[in-house]
Amino acid sequence: MKKALIVGGGIGGLSAGVALRMAGLEVDLVELNQEYNVYGVGIIQPSNALRALDTLGLADECIRQGSPYHHFNMGLADGTPIGISGTPGLGHLPAHNGISRRVLHEVIFEGAQKAGVNLRMGLTVTAFDETDEGVSVTFTDGSTNTYDLVVGADGINSRVRQLLFGDVYKPRYTGQSVWRYAFDRIAELDNALMYFGRKTKVGLVPMTHDRMYMFCVTAEGDDFFIPEEQLVPRLKAHLSEYPAPVIANLIDQITDPKLVICRPLETILVPKPWHKGRVLLIGDAVHGTIPQLGQGASLAIEDAVVLGELLGKHDDLETVFAQFMARRFDRCKLVVDVSAQIGEWEQLDWQGKLPEGVNIGRTMGQTLGAMAAPI
Ligand SMILES: Cc1cc2nc3c(=O)[nH]c(=O)nc-3n(C[C@H](O)[C@H](O)[C@H](O)COP(=O)(O)OP(=O)(O)OC[C@H]3O[C@@H](n4cnc5c(N)ncnc54)[C@H](O)[C@@H]3O)c2cc1C
Structure with missing residues (x-):
């Protein structure tokens, strides 16, 4: 396993670039946009996102440029307090960090550059062809190259997903x-x-x-x-x-x-497996979730860390992919399903139709607590 291509330079793809370089692979990364235009609002980084970023050597910089905090203070519309919620802190890491999306992107982008990822902007793939030597990839500029592994990290409307599986899986509003x-x-x-x-x-x-x-x-x-x-x-x-x-x-x-x-x-959960031939999908391309638990980007970074760790240990893709699915599917499914459920309950609540016995706060707390488990 020597050479990998990552398609998509968002949070998951750039993190995967760092992780795969740490595993000793040569990494090309293609990003559709010529320039990034990340909007200037923020993102919630729960402790499991920080733990994954720490493995990539990027958590300290995110915390330095962000704003750590302990929990959410929950309240009614008039501000009357009703409790607190959030993820538990892990080790030396804060329980949460708030950070501008633009800054987070810059931190991971610089991490990928420093790690030696070959970043190519304004480019994408048009076709994959599995050969005995690897995956032969054709790019939009007409060039081709062969890789031992291709990682699709191109977001919820993934083109790589479509090239692999056709139009079977689509996000749901x-x-x-x-x-x-x-x-x-x-x-x-x-x-x-x-x-x-x-x-x-x-x-x-x-x-x-x-x-x-x-x-x-x-x-x-x-x-x-x-x-x-x-x-x-x-x-x-x-x-x-x-x-x-x-x-x-x-x-x-x-x-x-x-x-x-x-x-x-929008939300999407692609059923197992998330790979075909030598191509694997990660991040929102396979488990795009609504932000009710603030976990979407965290999962994408965790995917990258687990993939890098497995590639550092095993030479054959069959083992890497099998272990990746075993470690990632249920965890990601939990977040996607619970987030969607909370979204549905919120809408029922707003219509005065929330079923008796439903406790949104408790469900949130239990699921966020489960995210502290090792990945
Ligand atoms: C409103 C909202 C709030 C959110 N808040 C949070 C939060 O607080 N905390 C949290 O953890 N998560 C949050 N998320 C989720 C989080 O933003 C996503 O889960 C995360 O960005 C997924 O990363 P990704 O790299 O898989 O995909 P993306 O971030 O979508 O990145 C995909 C990249 O691939 C590129 N690309 C697309 N198509 C191609 C192609 N064909 N070829 C090459 N490149 C391509 C794109 O330009 C982009 O750079 C939120 C999501 C939404 C919608």
Whole structure:
């Protein structure tokens, strides 16, 4: 096993680049975009994401450039506290780190460059051909190359998945959307917080000592494409059901529609196996999850770490792939399924139809606790 190609230079692909270089492989990575345009809101890194990044030597830099915190303070729309939630801290790592997506991307990108990943921007694959020598790959610039292993890390609308399995697996829209906006950090935000309204939930997450971002989860139904001129008024309308001063006092600061990031939430879980021939899929390409547990990127980084570890130990792909599936499938399935379930319960709750006995907070806490298990 000498030479690998990674398709997709997002969080999972770049992490895989570092992990495979640590396992001693030569690594080419192709990224569709000529330049990255990562939006300037943040991402939640629970302790298992930090543990995986630590294996790649990148956790300390994320923590240095981010903002560690212990837990989410949960509350009602008026701010009345109802409990705390989050992942447990692991070893010397904080329980969570909030970080700008742009900064996280830069940290992993620089890690991949330093590790010696050959990064090629503005390029993708058009075909794979399994031969006795390996996978012969044709690129969009007409060039070809042969690899011992190809890793598809090209996100929820994966082209590699389509090339491997056809159009069988497609993401499913869940009915929910997430709105996000970045602000100067307020002094009251010592941890992250999450408040539950009658028709939405809203959260604040620190990104640095002086910046934070807000997320607001809503059910936009089938009307999920929101024209730019409606972004600011509709986000403000959603937030108007929160009398809690930490939220209400921010509403006037939401002025620029270009900085309102609204995304419909989609999910996908490709059944086993996630490989065919010498090609393996990782990250959102096979287990794209909605962010109810803040675990999507964590899982993609964990995939990269486990793959690198297995490639460092075993020469034959059959063993690597079998052990990869044994260690990754159930864990990723748990996150995808529970996140989707929480999303459904939230929507039922907002319609006043939440079944009796359902405890969303407890389900969240139990699943996040399970993420502390070794990978
Ligand atoms: C609203 C929202 C909030 C989220 N919040 C969190 C959070 O707080 N914490 C968390 O852990 N996760 C969160 N996630 C999930 C997280 O963003 C994803 O799970 C993570 O980005 C997946 O990484 P990936 O590398 O698999 O895919 P992506 O990040 O989608 O990266 C795929 C890369 O491949 C490139 N690409 C696409 N097609 C091709 C092609 N054909 N050829 C070459 N390159 C290609 C893309 O340009 C991109 O760079 C959130 C997701 C959403 C939607």
